[in-house]
Amino acid sequence: MEEIAEKIVVKNATFVTSAASERQFLRPEKPLIAVCGKSNVGKSSFINMLANRKKLAKTSSEPGRTRLVxxxxxxxFILADLPGYGFARVSKAEKEKWAKTLNAFFADKERISHVFLLVDSRHDPTADDMQMIEFLHYHIIPFTVVLTKADKLSKMKLKEHVKAIAADLYLGTENLLATSAQTGYGKDSVLLKIAEVTERTLSASGAEELGNEDSSEMMIKGAVS
Known part of the structure; x- marks a missing residue:
């Protein structure tokens, strides 16, 4: 574990660019890790925690503000912060536009090394969370569920919620990581997962000679924001 930990010290994370459409998406040679979740679940705070910086990713008290990748x-590795989903106070056309953006992003699944799906530890997973997990399963995209805002719960309550959420999502508790951007709780566990992902991706890319798998037809419905 110590050997892995030495490889994942983040020293100088930087913002690269924003993409509003498929033609602007990056296709990096480095492993690509995506972060997604419900609006206001704490994606920006999660990214800032990993980067050891307070303002790398801009936080907002207004849900649905992030509309770009x-x-x-x-x-x-390269981290992609995806638009949040599930915010009701936007137009249907806007939701459909963002859904199209997400579908286009995930269509190039061979370039995605891993997805961190963020869920608020204080609440039950939403229908949109369930849909996203179903989508990732269907497309065979590796992911980990990250529970945010763990500092808002007592240790006993957090343990209960982890078990309950794992059951709701049909996952084992080992597939969930509880975190707190406020205290840094769970950060090391996330970084260890990232180290595993990057090593696996680099090993696979070095040996890969086969073509990409056929893309499937399942799509994300217009529920993002």
Whole structure:
């Protein structure tokens, strides 16, 4: 574990660019890790925690403000911050536009090394969370569920919620990581997962000679914001 930990020290994460459409998406040679979740679940705070910076990813008290795919260079990997979903106070056309953006992003699944799906630890997973997990399963995209805002719960309550959420999502508790951007709780566990992902991706890319798998037809419905 110590040997892995030495490889994942983040020293100088930087913002790269924002993409509003498929033609602007980055296709980096480095492993690409995506972060997604419900609006206001704490994606920006999660990214800032990993980067050891307070303002790398801009936080907002207004849900649904992030409407672009924002890319950050963490040295060993590229992180893509995806638009949040599930915010009701936007037009149907806007929701459909963002859904189209997400579908286009995930269509190039061979370039996606891993997805961190963020869920608020204080609440039950939403229908949109369930849909996203179903989508990732269907497309065979590796992911980990990250529970945010763990500092808002007592240790006992957090343990209960982890078990309950794992059951709701049909996952084992080992597939959930509880975190707190406020205290840094769970950060090391996330970084260890990232180290595993980057090593696996680099090993696979070095040996890969086969063509890409056929893309499937399942799409994300217009529920993002």
């Amino acid at each position: 924002n890319y950050f260079d963490f040295g060993a």
